[in-house]
Amino acid sequence: MKAIGKTLLLIGGTSDIGRATALIYAEAGWNVLLTGRKRSAVQREADDISARTGADVLVHELDILATDRFEDFVGVVSPLPDTAVCVVGELGEQSRAEQELEHAAMIMRTNFEGPALLLGLLAERFAARGSGTIVGISSVAGDRGRASNYVYGAAKAGLTAFLSGLRNRLSGSGVRVLTVKPGFVRTRMTNAMKLPPLLTAEPQEVAQKIFTVAEGSRGGDVVYVRRIWRPLMTVIRSIPEPIFKRLRL
Numbered sequence: 001m002k003a004i005g006k007t008l009l010l011i012g013g014t015s016d017i018g019r020a021t022a023l024i025y026a027e028a029g030w031n032v033l034l035t036g037r038k039r040s041a042v043q044r045e046a047d048d049i050s051a052r053t054g055a056d057v058l059v060h061e062l063d064i065l066a067t068d069r070f071e072d073f074v075g076v077v078s079p080l081p082d083t084a085v086c087v088v089g090e091l092g093e094q095s096r097a098e099q100e101l102e103h104a105a106m107i108m109r110t111n112f113e114g115p116a117l118l119l120g121l122l123a124e125r126f127a128a129r130g131s132g133t134i135v136g137i138s139s140v141a142g143d144r145g146r147a148s149n150y151v152y153g154a155a156k157a158g159l160t161a162f163l164s165g166l167r168n169r170l171s172g173s174g175v176r177v178l179t180v181k182p183g184f185v186r187t188r189m190t191n192a193m194k195l196p197p198l199l200t201a202e203p204q205e206v207a208q209k210i211f212t213v214a215e216g217s218r219g220g221d222v223v224y225v226r227r228i229w230r231p232l233m234t235v236i237r238s239i240p241e242p243i244f245k246r247l248r249l
Helices: 016-027 039-053 067-076 094-099 101-129 150-170 203-215 229-238 241-247
Strands: 007-011 031-036 057-061 083-086 132-137 175-181 222-224
Touching: 007 016, 007 101, 016 031, 016 039, 016 083, 016 203, 031 039, 039 057, 067 101, 083 101, 083 203, 094 101, 094 150, 101 132, 101 150, 101 175, 132 150, 132 203, 150 175, 175 203, 222 229
Parallel strands: 007 031, 007 083, 031 057, 083 132, 132 175, 175 222
Antiparallel strands: none
């Protein structure tokens, strides 16, 4: 069934997951608001999605690190979306983050500070209206700190905790807050990595999971895109610290 008159706000519209998610919503008849750092890049995605689906796709220039502009953006975004999905993320380089404070700060701000502050502002407007869905893309990397990516993982752990608290506070308000953990995804960000097929999703798979859970009547608050991740991360979290330190994951 087509969703007549409903609007999606997609934060991170030039990413692989963002584009796939916007396309699925547009195909379902939703109007789409796309954001990104560079208007020209976001406009190209908007034009392509509109041409493929016939949906109305509007563009907003928004840098997730420009937190001083968030209140103005949330105040003027129109129409107020029914669903807001934030797919912004930056893996960065762990070894570089260990040596360069600026790089570590960029990873933390991109994956936690910016998304949390923006989604928090949107949630307040949704709560005032009494309806809406907030979707934040976190990561299994935040389930336990690992030597190979603990700066990124710490930022995602922060986002997971923020979404959990926001969900708890807004329970009963008419606003849903969902946390989606994709695991490995085959995107431009992970192009240089050798990924295990069983644990690796495609952007379209992540997008479909977001749409199904956010717009369906059933589904949990914390969603692992591939079910295998939930028991796997349960095991990893349960490993005693003395043993875990020797694993060097």
